[in-house]
Amino acid sequence: MPSPRTIVIAGAGIGGLTAALALAAKGFRVILREKAERLEEVGAGLQLSPNASRILLDLGLQPQLAGAVVCPETVSIRTARSGGEVMRLPLAASAHADAPYWLVHRADLQGALLAAVQSHPNIDLRLASPVQAIEAAADAIRIDDLEAAALIGADGAWSAVRGKFFPGVQPQFSGLIAWRGTCNAAALPSDLRPSGVQLWMGPRAHLVIYPMSAGQRINLVAIVPGALLAPGWSTPDGSDDLNAHFSKARWPANARAMIATIDHWGRWPLYTMPDGGVWHSGRVALLGDAAHAMVPFAAQGAGMAIEDAAVLAKCLGETRNDGDIPAALARYAAQREPRVTRVQRTARQQGQIYHLQEPMAFARDTVMRLLGPKRLQARQDWIYNWRL
Ligand SMILES: Cc1cc2nc3c(=O)[nH]c(=O)nc-3n(C[C@H](O)[C@H](O)[C@H](O)COP(=O)(O)OP(=O)(O)OC[C@H]3O[C@@H](n4cnc5c(N)ncnc54)[C@H](O)[C@@H]3O)c2cc1C
Structure with a gap:
């Protein structure tokens, strides 16, 4: 019999790493499977607004990130028409006492999350371990050679997990x-x-x-x-x-x-996913770009993945036994869908402006x-x- 509290996560990007920490903090055993042989320094900078930084601070990442982030005072909005500044928005004012606005290299963020994951006794990170065969049953889910209470697809815009459960939904x-x-x-x-x-x-x-x-x-x-x-x-x-x-x-x-x-x-x-994304099916839920890849013009793609992770852990943390898990994943989806849809639309509109x-x-x-x-x-x- 598998442990009733084992969750498998596919994908160790920002979303999967954060979800592993958030779920482990709720007492779950997490098997985090990543298809890459090592976590490369892909991407460049990320802006993380207070909604996301607060979650990372709650997960105890302040010491790892403190030396790497920049806390900007303002956003200077400029126009190519004249080269001049249209306005300066006070970012420091929108930061909160418990949550700053951060500018961070993705590699620094990933490194901080990875260090926390690797030192957590209840997280088993498996590199070069792509999730491939998935078989869903009413009382458990089988992922290749593993059985678990739930599978979380945090495997990015080209998600294999989404491909299995929502084959018609593809990024455009x-x-x-x-x-x-x-x-x-x-x-x-x-x-x-x-x-x-x-x-x-x-x-x-x-x-x-x-x-x-x-x-x-x-x-x-x-x-x-x-x-x-x-x-x-x-x-x-x-x-x-x-x-x-x-x-x-x-x-x-x-x-x-x-x-x-x-x-x-x-x-x-x-590439973008349809507004509203796709979220769950039985014991499977999607998170981050797998659910809702969006244009980055609100600087919220990683932020939403981090929020997803926190909400997912809260919903799963409320379950008493394995039988409660599908309903908890449905609650997760219901809580995330309206907000993420609004962010997707906002991002697109900002680009048009x-x-x-x-x-x-x-x-x-x-x-x-x-x-x-x-x-x-x-x-x-x-x-x-x-x-x-
Ligand atoms: C130009 C640009 C600027 C951006 N700026 C910002 C910003 O300022 N702020 C912000 O919040 N967001 C920003 N984003 C968005 C942000 O980068 C993404 O939304 C975020 O990184 C998505 O994280 P993720 O963990 O969901 O997916 P990913 O980072 O794609 O991670 C998915 C992981 O799953 C693994 N994987 C894939 N298939 C499998 C499988 N079958 N089994 C196991 N593992 C698998 C992959 O190897 C990868 O490691 C920006 C994006 C772009 C393109």
Whole structure:
């Protein structure tokens, strides 16, 4: 007989690692299966707002993260129309005494979560261990050679777990490419070095720049329309597309100077799941990008995965025995679906606003100035003020 309190998680990304810690804190034994042989330093910077940082602090990650994060004071919103600042939003004011706004390198966050997972006696992390065969029964679930009370698919946008239970639900290409690059802070001239977050809005494109790794590194993301490349097709100088979008005619010199500082770009086609996502079936639940991959324009994809993990652990922690688990997963789905749907829509709408072209771009900048920083910042409160 399997232990009644064993949960298998597929995927050790930000969502799966956080879920493992949150479930172990509720007394479950967790088997965390990751298909990769080692957890690579993929991705670049992440913004984590108070709704997410609070959960990580509750899981005891402050010591591991303290030296790596940057707590920005503001977001400077700029327009490519003039190169000028439209407004400065007070991020520090939206942080809470118990939860800061963090800028963090994904590798630093993953490293902190991984260290906590590896030192937890009730979490068994298995690398090079892809979840493949899944057989669902009424009283347990069989995952390859394991039997468990529940299976959590935290296996990303191309989730194998979702593929088994929701084969018709697939991520769609958004038509947008995220170009991600990093550089040493010292590589940027001091007048271009951001101390907080900079968001540059321009015609059919935007740019986000911020410091991370205790201010030593700069993260730069440029979002532009683009095509999917055929498998195996690669460009020797992949940033041609990018340079064409950020041409002299459309973007001011300082934005282009920051782009020129990056010597290696990663090209990330942005895929999204349908609004509302897909969440659970019997003893199986999805979490993070597997359920709700979204465009990153509200900077909430990882944040929502972290919230999912906390809500999932709360719902499963309320069960008395294995028989209660399907109902607990249904409660988890019901709690997450409305909020995540709203975040997905908000993210998409923000991208549309950032990418407006003339004359709408002029109207956007004018309305933003009229609204002022306090009212604009208050529009994020429903995201940042969330608590378990
Ligand atoms: C340009 C860009 C900027 C972003 N900026 C932000 C931001 O500022 N703030 C924010 O909150 N979010 C941001 N995001 C979103 C965020 O990166 C993702 O939402 C988040 O990393 C998803 O985490 P996850 O754990 O759900 O999935 P993933 O990170 O994809 O992890 C899935 C894991 O599952 C493993 N796996 C896959 N298949 C299997 C299998 N069959 N068995 C076992 N393991 C398997 C994979 O190897 C991987 O390790 C951004 C995204 C992009 C593209």
